[in-house]
Amino acid sequence: MLFLIFFALKILCKYFFIVFIAFGIIACNNGKPELTEPEPYRPGPLDMTAPPAFSPPVKESDIVIGKNINPQLSKQGEVLYNTKCKVCHKINTETLVGPGLKNITKRRSPAWIMNIILYTGMMLQNDPEARKQYEIFKVTMPALPLTNGEARSLFEFFRKNDL
Secondary structure, eight states, rough: HHHHHHHHHHHHHHHHHHHHHHHHHHHTTTOOOOOOOOOOOOOOOTTSSSSSSSSOOOGGGGGGOOOSSOOOHHHHHHHHIIITTTTTOOOOOOSSOOOTTTTTTSSSHHHHHHHHHHHHHHHHHHHHHHHHHHHHHHHOOOOOOOOOOHHHHHHHHHHTOOO
């Protein structure tokens, strides 16, 4: 008889332990609902307040370019190129990580060059030429903490290089 009581207590303890663990798991949930699959994306109505076309931050009218190369700006641009750009871009036509920069000022406008330097992500999202470059090189230029003046000096250095 004692054996039966011991056996019954052993079974009850086993089930008590399982119930205790189950309540512990439920309590650890902190009352938060279980994670479920997110709702599938359903596009809403078009936002008619959005601008109809991409307007890059640097405009052609913002850039003053002299007939001659500005040697001081060009020198500042060369220093920036050597410290920030040279790792990925060669100053000739050869590809390194990104495209070679020779004749960039003959292929692209000053504003496009400055915008791609200063606002790479925005340009990749909105500019077809920037997206074409991404498709070719499969690399995104990192966001460099440059000012408009520094981007302008890089442009002047590229201009000098393209002579």
